[in-house]
Amino acid sequence: MERKKILIVDDDKDLLLALQAILENGNYNVNSATNKKEGWELLKEDPPDLIMLDVMMDTSHEGFEMAREIKKDPALKEIPILMLTSISDVTGVNFRAAASDPNWLPADGYLDKPVEPEELLENVKNLIN
Amino acid sequence: MILERRDIRLVKRTFWLIRHRWFAIGGVIAATLLTKYVFKVELQDLPLYSVALLLIIENIISLLWMKYILKCCPENISKTVKFNIHFQISVDLIALTLLLHYAGGIGNPMFLIYSFHMVIASILLSKTGTYIQTTFALLLFGFMVYFEYTGLIEHYCLCKENYTNLYLYLDGNYILRTYSVFAFASYVLVYLASSIGERLRNQEDGLTKALDKLNIQDEIKNEYVLRVTHDIKGNLAAIQTNLAVLTQKIMGPIDPKQEEFLNRAYIRTIKLTKFVKNLLRLTKLRLDEEFDMELFSVSVVIQSAINSVQSNADEKSINLIYKLDDKIGSITGNKLSIEEIITNILLNAVKYTNKNGFIKVNAEDNVDHILIEVEDNGLGIPGDELSEVFEEFYRGSNVKNIEEDSTGIGLSLVKKIVDRHHGEIWVESELDKGSKFCITLPKNLPVN
Numbered sequence: 001m002e003r004k005k006i007l008i009v010d011d012d013k014d015l016l017l018a019l020q021a022i023l024e025n026g027n028y029n030v031n032s033a034t035n036k037k038e039g040w041e042l043l044k045e046d047p048p049d050l051i052m053l054d055v056m057m058d059t060s061h062e063g064f065e066m067a068r069e070i071k072k073d074p075a076l077k078e079i080p081i082l083m084l085t086s087i088s089d090v091t092g093v094n095f096r097a098a099a100s101d102p103n104w105l106p107a108d109g110y111l112d113k114p115v116e117p118e119e120l121l122e123n124v125k126n127l128i129n
Numbered sequence: 130m131i132l133e134r135r136d137i138r139l140v141k142r143t144f145w146l147i148r149h150r151w152f153a154i155g156g157v158i159a160a161t162l163l164t165k166y167v168f169k170v171e172l173q174d175l176p177l178y179s180v181a182l183l184l185i186i187e188n189i190i191s192l193l194w195m196k197y198i199l200k201c202c203p204e205n206i207s208k209t210v211k212f213n214i215h216f217q218i219s220v221d222l223i224a225l226t227l228l229l230h231y232a233g234g235i236g237n238p239m240f241l242i243y244s245f246h247m248v249i250a251s252i253l254l255s256k257t258g259t260y261i262q263t264t265f266a267l268l269l270f271g272f273m274v275y276f277e278y279t280g281l282i283e284h285y286c287l288c289k290e291n292y293t294n295l296y297l298y299l300d301g302n303y304i305l306r307t308y309s310v311f312a313f314a315s316y317v318l319v320y321l322a323s324s325i326g327e328r329l330r331n332q333e334d335g336l337t338k339a340l341d342k343l344n345i346q347d348e349i350k351n352e353y354v355l356r357v358t359h360d361i362k363g364n365l366a367a368i369q370t371n372l373a374v375l376t377q378k379i380m381g382p383i384d385p386k387q388e389e390f391l392n393r394a395y396i397r398t399i400k401l402t403k404f405v406k407n408l409l410r411l412t413k414l415r416l417d418e419e420f421d422m423e424l425f426s427v428s429v430v431i432q433s434a435i436n437s438v439q440s441n442a443d444e445k446s447i448n449l450i451y452k453l454d455d456k457i458g459s460i461t462g463n464k465l466s467i468e469e470i471i472t473n474i475l476l477n478a479v480k481y482t483n484k485n486g487f488i489k490v491n492a493e494d495n496v497d498h499i500l501i502e503v504e505d506n507g508l509g510i511p512g513d514e515l516s517e518v519f520e521e522f523y524r525g526s527n528v529k530n531i532e533e534d535s536t537g538i539g540l541s542l543v544k545k546i547v548d549r550h551h552g553e554i555w556v557e558s559e560l561d562k563g564s565k566f567c568i569t570l571p572k573n574l575p576v577n
Binding site for chain 2: 012014015017018019021022025056086113114115117
């Protein structure tokens with residue numbers, strides 16, 4: 001069976017490498033970018049089966065912006081988005097509940113950093129299928 | 130162009146003046162009608178209505194002028210608005226003098242109405258501006274009285290058969306006494322009112338500045354907390370995930386001796402992440418005024434908390450029993466936080482209860498509040514430490530050696546959240562017998 005492709009956009013390279021290792025070990029092909037611009041290029045070049053987005057990158061809501069833009073693009077809107085964030089404690093926003101509301105947060109899943117390998121793989125598997 | 134608060138206040142008060150003038154105009158018309166038709170006093174009603182018309186025109190001009198100022202040139206607004214106020218007060222004073230002239234001159238005690246304008250000027254204008262308007266009022270009044278006295282202009286009386294003092298306007302002695310007392314009283318009034326007015330204006334400015342400063346600081350603080358959280362947690366997340374790759378042998382097998390050290394580092398990172406998370410939440414709770422409130426069912430929240438710890442209890446074969454009163458309704462509060470504190474207390478109970486022990490959850494509706502109790506037959510808390518349980522960084526002396534995973538923040542966070550809901554929390558405990566945590570949450574949150 002062909003390996004599914006995942007694109008991760010996160011500005012933390014160290015975290016990116018670890019996530020990549022976990023996902024590749026789970027039999028996925030992983031592409032990564034460290035900002036929105038780079039992410040878009042990869043996205044257009046080779047649309048993945050899942051996109052993982054960090055929320056706070058160059059700006060405090062770059063990930064949200066990118067998710068909204070992806071969901072507006074007819075060619076890309078069907079690709080599931082998994083948001084990763086470490087700011088839910090401060091913003092007080094219930095991302096998990098909001099993730100199901102397409103008008104509010106156009107993401108299909110949400111995980112709080114740091115995430116355990118097992119939990120990550122399970123979420124990825126559920127979203128891709 | 131953003132107006133300063135001081136200017137906004139001045140503009141608002143000017144519009145207030147314009148609004149109130151409509152009542153004054155109504156008053157002039159009503160008083161004329163009343164005097165003529167109810168009190169049957171002869172008076173010059175046509176000139177009086179004309180003055181009312183003059184006031185209407187003045188008010189419309191002032192209103193349009195103010196709108197124009199706001200639209201065209203907000204740069205020097207305080208100056209132009211004050212010019213508008215000077216216009217309004219001056220026209221008012223002329224109108225009042227005309228009214229007095231046509232309604233009995235100095236014989237009519239209505240001349241005291243000049244004081245209203247003096248007080249309004251003290252509130253809206255500078256001290257100098259106020260004294261200028263007061264002097265203008267006294268000059269108008271003085272000339273009117275003097276001209277009537279000398280016969281340069283006609284005197285119109287408010288006449289009725291049984292009136293006796295129809296010739297006050299010719300009584301030089303009376304005029305002199307009345308006028309000088311009125312002039313003296315006017316200047317004293319203006320001195321007092323404008324001194325107080327100025328002091329209040331300065332105080333208001335000081336408070337406004339302090340408020341602006343606080344708002345800016347609040348924004349900086351929130352941005353700071355957000356950044357710090359992101360940076361600390363971001364670094365920890367990277368460390369923890371990288372360690373997970375190694376300890377879970379994702380990159381292949383590792384030496385058992387090395388694994389032991391890596392595992393220790395991994396566990397401590399998890400602990401540190403949890404600690405930082407709680408610490409940040411505590412800081413946020415302490416700093417923040419806002420707390421999103423919603424109406425939710427307490428039973429549902431308790432049930433959900435129980436479900437989330439069930440597997441932890443099962444692992445230790447702890448019997449988790451619960452009894453939720455059917456009558457328990459909904460309360461207003463922060464649902465997520467309430468679920469979090471119940472889960473927290475339940476997890477503590479699981480942690481400090483031995484295998485095959487029990488945990489009982491009881492919730493009941495007590496008219497104005499809801500009582501939630503979580504009881505266990507675990508390790509208990511030493512009697513002399515009961516008062517410190519909810520303090521930050523408290524860890525029971527009897528559990529320090531057994532349980533390394535505790536940060537001592539969980540219960541203080543629980544207490545903070547209960548406090549924010551105006552509820553109460555307390556604990557009853559006996560060493561080696563168990564503990565009972567009780568929480569009450571009011572059904573109707575007091576406003577503020």
